[in-house]
Amino acid sequence: MTFNLTLPNRTRTNQTETLTTDNNIVLIGANGSGKSRLGAWVEQTMQSRLTVHRISAQKALSIPDFAQLKNLEQAEKALLYGRDDQHASVGRKITDRWGSNPTTFLLNDFDKLLSLLFAKSAERDRLHTQQTKAVQSYVPVPDAPIDIIVRIWSDIMPHRQISFNDGKVLVRKEEEPEYHGKEMSDGERVTLYLIGQCLCAPDNSIIIIDEPEIHLHKSLVDKLWNKVEELSQSKLLVYITHDLDFASSRKDALKFWIKSYNGNNLWEWDEVPRDENLPDGLILEILGSRKNIIFCEGENGSLDTTIYQLVYPDYHIIPRGSGQKVIEATKALKGNHNIHHLNVFGLIDSDYKEEEEKQTLLQHGIFTISIAEIENLFCVEPVLRIIAEHLELNSEQKVNEVIDFLIQSLNAEFEVQVSSKAEKIVEYKLGAFSKEANNEQGLTAGLTTTLGRIDIPTIYAQTRTSFQNAIDARSLNELLLIYNRKSLTNRISGIFGLGNGQYDKLLVRLFKGSRKEELIHAMRQYLPQIN
Template sequence: MKINLPTKKGTPNTNPVLEFDQLVVIGANGSGKTRFGAKIEEDNHLTTHRISAQKSLTMPKLVRPTALDVAKNEFFIGSNHPKQNVNESLSFKKDNRWGRNINTHLLNDFEKLLVLLHTEEYESLSDSKEKKILSPKTKIDTVREIWEKVLPHRQLRIKAGVIETLPIGQESNKYNASEMSDGERVIFYLIAEVVCSPENSIVILDEPEMHIHKSLVKNLFDLIENERKDCAFIYLTHDIDFAISRQKARKVWAKSYEGSNVWDYELLEDNTPIPEQLYLEILGSRKPILFIEGDSSKSIDEKILELIFSDYTVKSLGSCQKVFSTTKSFNEQSDFHHIESYGLIDRDRRTNEEVSHIQNPNIWIARVAEIENFLLLEEIVKEVASNMMKNANDVFENVKSNIISFFDSQKEKQALEHALSRVERLFKNVTNNSDVKTISEFQTSLSSFWSGFNVEEIYNTVLSDFQKLIDQKDYEGILKVFNNKGIVPNSQVVYLCDLSTKNDAYLNYIIGLLKQNGESSDRIIKAIIEKIEK
């Protein structure tokens, strides 16, 4: 989706063009987020459905279907006019849906939403009966399905004009859905509003996390976005936890509303961290932090690990040494911020002995050379293959053969890189030796260092170890030592699973499975966590 953002303060004032699938507008209370969303709706009213933060959650006990066109106009526009094409009239929408105050009107459309759901259900079932086909999946079926995934301890029963709720397995305890808790009702409301939004529309949600327990928010909107892939989503929020959970979203930092439809805001580019000032102005994350290697928030490491460790705030720091030092410093100040922090590092050419010498309990070590290698774990390859209706064993055996052959072709280069890495780490012990006080002592230390081992012998030992992995077809052992950014493409897993040939198709498919929070995601998470030493 491509839109012109509202006018940005500056000299001259500008209206930046933005292409996006998801956009998060984040800022403190009073920074003009609601007006920002309302302005986008005004400028794109034919393709936009906005859900206000100020809304009535009063749910009627019973509704009656009406004509489908009338139900749609009542819901989308606020009223129906038999002699006017109300969809083309912004003023009609402002008057009726927004009570002549598009920024602050209390949205009261729950009854209209339910009328549309029940009307669409009736029309769909009637049409399928006339055509003598099986009953279709209606919009209210979709709402129920998502609601029950978010709240698996509850069920919805759909009847004529009535919705009932009951705890799982407790038929005698059913009750009218109008008596649901605020959280249950707002979850139903948000799902239904998005499901009923027009095709290919821009859906704007103001303070989407309101009334919902934090543990449910991420899963809810992952499921909603997955259901409406045709829509673009704009979220207006002050909650940094929610903003971080929308990992594919572009981010706008709303600083202030300047009046006359002008805002002071910044579009945060992919390679720009969220400014510190933003953290000070809004509610910070109170979850434990997991520091990881990686150069940007769009690294493979962060895309995957955010979903694996959903109970943590995952933060890329760049180098391994930065992860060590930041984790240490952060934990030393825990009395001040009361947030635990951990660091996850790649194995990255470390020997078993070097790994055993890392004594910090807050540092975790991946049992693969690089995070990308997680994607090729046997369990994950088979999970993707099964979901693509392929023979999982055949796909994995082909991937395994391809990786072993690729590693065989790279073994000399890999052995050299491992030998260099070992020498470099040993050399650091010399240069960091605090006992060396004079240049003479330094010279003696260097001489002792260089005479203490044979570089060629190190290389040959590593090469011999690699050859054993190849001869024994030790697939896990190869993933443990093979540092190569081309490992996924050379595995041919994309072609073996008939995935798109686009860049990151395999990665994105795994991310999609993780977002579904089902049996597949559980198996993927379990496979990765088992390959992390804590």
């Protein structure tokens, strides 16, 4: 169904603009960007033309002992307008429903929702009885909202059963006694509340849901809103959220980034750009950043990501997993002209790369660290000395013992390391393949040219020499640049009298203590300066 949604002008003038859409909408922005205020503005602006039912983030979830039984007209007025008498109207909604403070008022209408749910069931039963008497034969019983809630509930919470009897909400867990709805958890109560509110909103209405993920476990959020959307085809759902995961989960929704609120009903906002090479969640994270971006290897919470955040405090660090993912994300973002307010860089491990490949990557803003992989950064000489001094050990002796260990380990797998680096060089040269003409001969000629650049004996000999030179020179820096073996920190723990895995843990403690700046300075010497 198509809706025309009125929004404030994105150029921050006092005009409005109309968005015509068949899709639901997500308004996403950081805390303090004016999202809730915008939701209230949309409600006030549009409610004279059609029903706009807003569910605020500030809501009480207390369930009464018994729902107050009302007729359908009274119950609908109470939920939509905040009162059920002859004075209930859209014009009084801001006072009666929102306490004259539509942005921050604590909405307390669970009792009204339950009254309407029971009223709809009662009205369904009345009409069905009337129809059955008229035809004097069986008439199928249509579902009331309560029946739909029970069905959805069993789908998303299969180990709990919900029932509505005699004005009460009752819940039963498997093989446990039944309990009253007021004893439900926050997650259970908000699930019932959100389903009920969306089902009770009239057809052809706009439903604005502020913080649709609050109180819900992440495993339930998608299931819940997928079900609600399935049952709300005749309604427009407008979600207001700061949760990147939720926003990216609404795959077919239009997404708008609320950048800021400037007072006097003026917002700065724009549509979230799409990029087939960048996941929606990543684009949203980038749009929400006020700092320039560095993509790096690793995962959120990993030690290497923590190090980069400390060394590059003026940048927003986004881990992308593998080095190839870093390269892809950096190139894709640099090529996306819709995201132009930030500079973006990549930072990857050296990982057997030759100087030619590093320089090529640098042209795309992708830097390589001066060691084989980030874990080796924890074994550079200044860091080894800090660890030794902290443990009151002879730092010179410990540095030499680490060098001896690296040489011994490298010699033990010398051919494996040499062949692995040579393999990477060959892969890089093969990656330079391009056809020389748009036909079979052009492809053949291109492959011949590419293979002609690959001299395996020379590559292997040069690689072998570089490894041997590092060993002969007893150069810790060169050894850490060429020796690509994870968990070096675990393997050298014993040199410092530490158990397996204790070296990393000690390093983390020192980063949180008095040697933090000393360690950052030590590591910064081995990381590129990014401007």
